[in-house]
Amino acid sequence: MARVVVDVMLKPEILDPQGQAVQRALPRLGFQGISDVRQGKRFELEVDGPVDDAALARIHEMAETFLANTVIEDFVVKVEDSTVGAQK
Amino acid sequence: MARVVVDVMLKPEILDPQGQAVQRALPRLGFQGISDVRQGKRFELEVDGPVDDAALARIHEMAETFLANTVIEDFVVKVEDSTVGAQK
Amino acid sequence: MTALPSPATTLDGGPSGRGNIRIGVVTFPGTLDDRDTQRAVRLAGAEPVELWHRDKDLKQVDAVVLPGGFSYGDYLRAGAISRFSPVMESVIDQAGAGMPVLGICNGFQLLTEAHLLPGAMLRNNHLHFICRDQKLRVETDRTAWTADYAVGQEISIPLKNIDGRYVADERTLDMLEAEGRVVFRYLDMNPNGSLRDIAGITNEAGNVVGLMPHPEHAVEPLVGTGRTDGLGFFTSILKKLVDAR
């Protein structure tokens, strides 16, 4: 089993109030030096079977038609081995 | 200016209703072979100045105290160069 | 205030009368305002017909309403999962063939996800759910659902959502304006950051309308905001369908 990650972010020209709210809060919490924050979604997919070109093509299609709304969002598909949570 | 990414995912033992809803929908959309989906958040931070150990330590602290609630979430901090949206 | 036919002056007999106008109301998992929409349809004098997300069968209804709620929890994106329901295949087909379709709130979100209407809905700019009595200006009476209103008329109906910010690229927005396809605009305050204060739009043919506020919650003087400004949606469609017979 392998893990494929799809990152979905709002297109740069679309207002991201969530990211902005985070950014605005940072100085109050004592964190300086962050000039911009964007918030998006991360999907971790566990794929049965090999992650070959065919599988990736299907996942790309899934991202394009379903996981992202390309009217407003961009996405990237990545094969990953590191797991969130492994580091701490 | 450099980009640091913080990925925040629900801990494995915590229910992820969003990931579950996506996973359940996939077969209906004709996508087979995905055995699990988890949905989390991706924060892209633009950092002023160098991303040295001190900066990363601060971002780690920010993630721990603010971007994630470690009661239910894990996070990973990564320095990144590739941008979502670059690929398409 | 709005001059609307009262339920007493229904156009074509009650639900039991012959030749009823049948308006379908779809229930998806997580739909909330389906019963309220059925009530509004009934109060306007038409016959509400329950439609189920798993059935392609539209039961020969004359029009369809996609009601508000949180279909599939609005997980992923509002309307993104329900958009792929079997019933939507038929709705998309029939909408293309000219059947009147009204999407309210979650229904509007669904219509954009299904590309029956352009643009997309995003999280409110203030990031909160907002529930308020919202003033709107009617921008066109040339849709199937707004014929009973006058252009420029101001109405107040409840707004309640968290993903209500309408966005589209400039070209699309200009096109909507040029073609007179902005149906409602927010007045007094823009409650969510929608571009150009857009509260509702229609497709080229004018049979498909989507809007964020809830006309079905403004059909009785007693409950909700105590206004009946929303009844016009349901009487408009009823009249149109009766005339078409």
Added chain:
Amino acid sequence: MTLDTVKHATETPEAAQPWKELGLKEDEYARIREILGRRPTGAELAMYSVMWSEHCSYKSSKVHLKQFGEKVPENDAMLVGIGENAGVVDVGQGYAVTFKVESHNHPSYIEPYQGAATGVGGIVRDILAMGARPVAVVDPLRFGAADHPDTKRVLPGVVAGIGGYGNCLGLPNIGGEVVFDPCYQGNPLVNAGCIGVMKHEDIHLAKASGPGNKVILYGARTGGDGIGGVSVLASETFDSTGPSRRPAVQVGDPFQEKLLIECTLEIFRENLVAGIQDLGGAGLSCATSELASAGSGGMRVELDTVPLRDSSLSPEEILMSESQERMCAIVEPDKVGRFLEICEKWDVIATVIGEVTDGERLEIFWHGEQIVDVPPRTVAHEGPVYHRPYERPSWQDALQADDAGALPRPATAEALRDQVLQVVASPNQASKAWITDQYDRFVQGNTVLAQPEDAGMVRVDEETNLGVAMATDGNGRYAKLDPYAGAQLALAESYRNVAASGAKPLAISNCLNFGSPEDPAVMWQFAEATRGLADGCLALGTPVTGGNVSLYNQTGETAIHPTPVVAVLGVIDDVTRRTPIAFTEEGQLLYLLGDTREEFGGSAWAQVVHDHLGGLPPKVDLERERLLAEILISASRDGMIDAAHDLSDGGLIQAVVESCLRGGTGARLVVPEALATDGSATGDAFTFLFSESAGRAVVAVPRSEELRFTDMCAARGLPATRIGVVDGDAVEVQGQFSLGLDELRAAHTETIPALFG
């Protein structure tokens, strides 16, 4: 690891067991061994420990709660009393209503969004389990100081969580409270209430009867989240230091719960269940033992059939898991097929996990091996009962002696005006619209009244316009000064709020939020408050139908103010006769009902202007409350008043300002010559405006009704004093000051958004 079967437990009597880590006391563990005649298995120990926790067993509070069942007023409305998931009352026309309030305090401090969200989820399942369609929710909330940085973390999260869950379920939020006080800093109180409506014949009870009937678990899969969370957490003094003390918080799935509601209602409609229970605190341990205990026979469960989210869970963990959005039903064998079909229709996972037996034991198996064999009553109903020592705290006298009446009062009209603005703008008195606008109050299309009205009201029947109303109230400051009176004042205020809306108060639920029961001073507060509430209910004729106790709300040695929250349910035959708070018609006459005395102990004025808490709370006169309620209800029914607003914290001026702002009209007030019929207070403007004497309301009377109205009050012996008229666009107190509506509106509405927006 070997499975700790019953057989194994019998063979290894001396094996060490983690009873202490599970929160059991030594004598409790000994008692379990005595009940079983051997050491418990790991699974049995897990069950007893969660079920015997304070949260589930009410071991410290039980002896006091008994009064609610003993001092029951004559009331034919009561259909199901204390002991079931929620009480049920008859509201006429064949309808019954069930309602209850519960706390989710501790989890909401750790994870405000999810803690509050799952609080709503839990109470809604309780109501659903009675056979009712949930029709509305309410949320009494208490936070630390409004300007404390941590309140900025907790409040927005809690509000978003309550909205996020309730809105997604399609339940209108029709009321609640938001109170700030430093005493809640480390212990916010997140209480949530729900109202459900059904026909009499639809009432369902949590019992497992009929040998051979199947036990069906349906809803979400069971996961490793919140294992022992709620029960253990709510049973300990909360200490935020060690991460090891932070049990997992559950994440709620309101979408799953919405499916569960629709699916369950369809199952009820087809009459497919013999008994039903929601899964809340203590999860399957609670559901199986309670169902079996309340039924006639025993129960056998194959635990390995429980659908899991995480296949590595141990049987103990499965029994203790508090995963949300699950229900357990008892179904006759020939109805199982249809039951499962309906679940499939709603995409709800349902599994037969066992059956009712003709034995007397609850037996649980894991892959064929027996891991639990217990008498269910000993788990569910025969937990330990403590007679905790209690004692009036040594500081109580000094607190009561510190009379608020001695505080400096405004010396000039100008100062009085300033203090009015200060009070109206203070976080506790300010408009909560920024919060309540995050809640859907329209969904279901039956909301007649919602915030900021005195009570929420929903229509129950579209044909007849039958409706029900609910208000929730509590005042920890009053209760701190005198817990007996404080509890009665909470009851009286909530009762008055319901009556002010035109509905007849029928019955109550409560949520009793207190500090550690191991502190005799706290236990005294608890004993006094329950006694006060029980006596009060007897006097008002409103039985307690159920409620919830939340103890250990304290940080270190410091407990929160004793905070009994009371929810009163009322019924109204015709919702078109409801009374709103808004003053709308110029020229209508304002009447103050009741007596006003110099009562400032615990008042908003003392808090806002002097940061003072001392003296005695307002005097309670329940006979007067009853009379006032009768007058308010009659006046509403007979169309004698167009608006009514009860007086409580902030006094008359607060109520008048709220009614004026709501209606967009001003008012001219005249300070009357006498404020109380017994002559105890003469008319001074300060007392008139700020006193918090109980048993009062202000009403707007159309001129054409004045005589009829005053005659009625005179005939019934209720003091009614004409204090002014609806007029203009300012609130003017003659001879004192005038405050423009715009200025008042700004003061009243800008505070909360400025703090949290």
